[in-house]
Ligand SMILES: Nc1ncnc2c1ncn2[C@@H]1O[C@H](COP(=O)(O)OP(=O)(O)OP(=O)(O)O)[C@@H](O)[C@H]1O
């Protein structure tokens with residue numbers, strides 16, 4: 001099955017990826033997108049990282065231990081996976097394939113390594129968006145304001161930010177998340193435009209043929 005737009009033209013589902021240095025705002029923007037964009041489903045990752053206060057099993061992540069994660073890798077259950085900040089993270093394959101074949105678009109909050117793997121597997125269906133913080137000071141402030149990681153973890157994430165940033169040019173779109181509403185509007189516009197791309201819209205040929213038949217009458 002394929003997704004249908006407001007105009008009823010069928011199209012292939014897409015994989016919408018948000019990446020950024022930790023704390024730039026991917027989770028915030030993802031939640032806003034999911035609230036306001038019907039037809040978009042979040043890919044919930046598996047991770048060996050410890051659960052943060054307020055996180056919910058199966059909503060934020062599937063929290064698994066290392067042997068379980070390694071078994072998922074061995075059995076080909078992950079579409080992509082990577083080591084990030086000394087923990088393992090990966091995308092369960094089955095829910096993504098089920099959502100795409102049910103005509104939904106899928107949203108991913110994954111790092112540059114996972115994005116490269118997804119792009120290698122399904123390049124035309126992957127839309128890559130990189131979120132930048134307005135400044136290093138803002139990034140650090142956001143990690144502290146979130147108040148979910150220790151100072152040591154925050155220091156580690158800040159020191160990895162330069163490396164994460166170095167991958168910005170591998171992305172299709174770059175959004176600076178200064179004001180969250182402005183950044184959201186930009187991300188939403190990207191999704192809307194990508195949904196309209198001719199090559200995804202498998203129903204266009206039939207739609208235009210029908211129009212032509214009507215015009216010939
Ligand atoms: N434009 C913004 N202005 C101020 N604060 C923001 C903005 N966007 C997000 N935040 C806040 O910054 C903190 C980090 O945001 P968020 O958790 O969305 O980042 P993230 O990129 O998902 O991080 P991680 O990669 O570690 O999961 C949160 O407390 C969030 O509310």
Ligand SMILES: Nc1nc2c(ncn2[C@@H]2O[C@H](COP(=O)(O)O)[C@@H](O)[C@H]2O)c(=O)[nH]1
Nearest residue numbers: 045081082084089090091109110111113114
């Ligand atoms: N390659 C993947 N990266 C992932 C996945 N799920 C999350 N992530 C990235 O990990 C870091 C840290 O996340 P946090 O929740 O511990 O703050 C962040 O950059 C995420 O985008 C995944 O399945 N694959």
